[in-house]
Amino acid sequence: MAIINQATKELQVKIVYYGPAMGGKTTNLVQVHDHVQTAAGNKGKLVSLATSSDRTLFFDFLPIEAMSIKGFKTKFQLYTVPGQVIYNTTRQLVLRGVDGIVFVADSQYEKMAENVESFTNMEENLKTLKLNLADIPYVLQYNKRDLPNVAPTEYLEFLLHNREVQVPSFCSTAHRCEGVFETLNMITRMLLNKFIRQGTPQYA
Amino acid sequence: MSTLPQLIEEDIERLDYELRELLEKTDASTALIIDKGGFLITSQGDSRQFDLTTIAALASGAYMANQTIANLVHETNFNSVYQQGEKFSMFVLCIDDYCMLTVIFKASLSVGAIKYFSIPAAQHIALQLKIAQERDPGAGLDLSELNLANTSDLFKRKA
Numbered sequence: 001m002a003i004i005n006q007a008t009k010e011l012q013v014k015i016v017y018y019g020p021a022m023g024g025k026t027t028n029l030v031q032v033h034d035h036v037q038t039a040a041g042n043k044g045k046l047v048s049l050a051t052s053s054d055r056t057l058f059f060d061f062l063p064i065e066a067m068s069i070k071g072f073k074t075k076f077q078l079y080t081v082p083g084q085v086i087y088n089t090t091r092q093l094v095l096r097g098v099d100g101i102v103f104v105a106d107s108q109y110e111k112m113a114e115n116v117e118s119f120t121n122m123e124e125n126l127k128t129l130k131l132n133l134a135d136i137p138y139v140l141q142y143n144k145r146d147l148p149n150v151a152p153t154e155y156l157e158f159l160l161h162n163r164e165v166q167v168p169s170f171c172s173t174a175h176r177c178e179g180v181f182e183t184l185n186m187i188t189r190m191l192l193n194k195f196i197r198q199g200t201p202q203y204a
Numbered sequence: 205m206s207t208l209p210q211l212i213e214e215d216i217e218r219l220d221y222e223l224r225e226l227l228e229k230t231d232a233s234t235a236l237i238i239d240k241g242g243f244l245i246t247s248q249g250d251s252r253q254f255d256l257t258t259i260a261a262l263a264s265g266a267y268m269a270n271q272t273i274a275n276l277v278h279e280t281n282f283n284s285v286y287q288q289g290e291k292f293s294m295f296v297l298c299i300d301d302y303c304m305l306t307v308i309f310k311a312s313l314s315v316g317a318i319k320y321f322s323i324p325a326a327q328h329i330a331l332q333l334k335i336a337q338e339r340d341p342g343a344g345l346d347l348s349e350l351n352l353a354n355t356s357d358l359f360k361r362k363a
Contacts, residue, residue: 003243007216012243037360047258058265061242063257066358077242077261093268097241181361188358 002099002195004072011072013191014079014097015184018122019104020114021055021083024143027174028104029062029078032184035177036064056082059094066188076188083118092125100191101138102183104174105160107150112159119160137190140169141183146176211336216246218332223248226325230318232309233292237329238264240302254308263306267296286315297322300330 003012017025026048033046044063051057060080065073081091103122105115123133142156153171161169168186172179211219223235227249234249236256244260267285274282283298289311295318297305305326307318 003239003241003245005211005216005245007211007213014241014243032359035361037362044257045255047262058269061258061261063261064359075257077257079242079261089272090269093265093272096268097239097243177361181359185358 002191009072011074011195012077013074013099013188014077015100015102015187015191016095016098017078017080017102017104018091018095018118019083019143020106020111020118021085023083023104023106023111023115023118024141024172024174025080025083025104026050026054026056026060027143028102028141028172028180028183029060029080031174031177031180032064032078033062035181038064055084056080057087058082058090074192078184085117085121088121088125091121092128095122095125095129095131098126098129098131098136100187101133101136102141102187103138103160104141104143105156107142107144107153107156107171108147109149109151112151112155115156116159134165137167137187137194139167139183139187139190141172141174141179142169143172143174143179145171145178146173211245211333215332215336219246219329220248222325222328222332226307226321229321230307230309231313232307232318234308235325236260236263236306236308237299238304238306240264240268240304245303249308259306259308263294263296264304267298267304284319286319288315295319295322297326299326300333303329303333305329 017028019025029046036043047061048056049058062078063075064078065075079094081094103119126133126136140160142153144150157169170179170183172183174180219237223237226232226235232249234247234251234254236247236259237245238260239245242261242264244256247256270285271282285296287294291311292308293311293315295307295315299305305322307322309318
């Protein structure tokens with residue numbers, strides 16, 4: 001959970017991009033890294049622990065700082081998980097201490113089963129950490145909207161968003177940076193509002 | 205999930221003191237206290253030549269991965285990771301349920317000495333964290349200075 005350092009007026013928040021393999025999680029981070037407007041020195045290096053074929057092996061990590069929040073130095077740590085099914089233990093490790101989640105779904109028709117499986121897997125992994133998805137701010141991102149074989153957003157909503165608690169969802173084409181910043185801004189706003197409302201995240 | 209205690213200035217000063225003492229005794233380059241979720245809590249020593257934010261995230265991941273491997277081979281007594289380098293080495297030691305001590309030191313230094321002095325340092329740090337926890341275990345969060353006005357775009361895309 002978030003680290004609040006009252007001594008140094010620092011707030012650190014962990015956001016994890018989750019979703020099926022090859023859905024665009026790493027692309028989201030790459031686009032944020034390449035295009036985010038920052039004051040000098042507050043954008044960290046994008047670290048990718050990937051295989052030789054550029055598939056995420058452990059996680060991608062990007063630390064960035066929001067400029068517009070006054071009073072606290074607010075640092076966001078963006079992580080991705082490896083999407084491939086075999087790396088489940090790794091996904092559990094990366095989820096540890098998560099504050100907010102972006103679920104990146106692949107909009108292609110043939111990926112629907114993988115989307116649902118990944119979403120269910122995310123809920124299960126959160127349970128192993130004694131966390132409940134209903135208590136964690138999250139947003140849905142329907143990626144790859146530029147491809148010809150995409151399912152209608154209504155169908156994606158039905159599969160992934162058919163639940164009591166409604167959360168924001170975004171269409172995106174991550175490789176063109178469309179929808180990437182909208183998604184990131186929404187999850188960060190949701191997180192900060194949750195902290196202010198509840199006032200009980202973890203501290204340092 | 206368990207929570208870290210709220211650390212006030214006095215706590216951070218004590219933690220920094222312990223890290224400085226450790227650096228002095230061992231001649232190590234940098235010492236960090238990191239959260240097991242990957243956050244850097246505080247550090248002492250040379251912070252210019254290392255990217256401490258990234259090291260914290262990776263050291264936490266490496267420690268947790270090794271702990272999982274240890275569990276898979278039925279090892280119950282796992283509390284540290286040693287990464288041996290040619291220029292710099294790194295030693296990560298569990299402090300308590302939430303935090304780890306990470307020491308970066310020149311490879312020419314003895315890892316035995318690093319381990320020897322890190323253990324009591326971790327114990328002192330754990331004690332301070334316990335004091336902080338007992339001081340006010342249910343302490344609320346003071347984010348009164350956090351100003352969320354004009355944050356329609358927390359992150360902006362470069363034009």
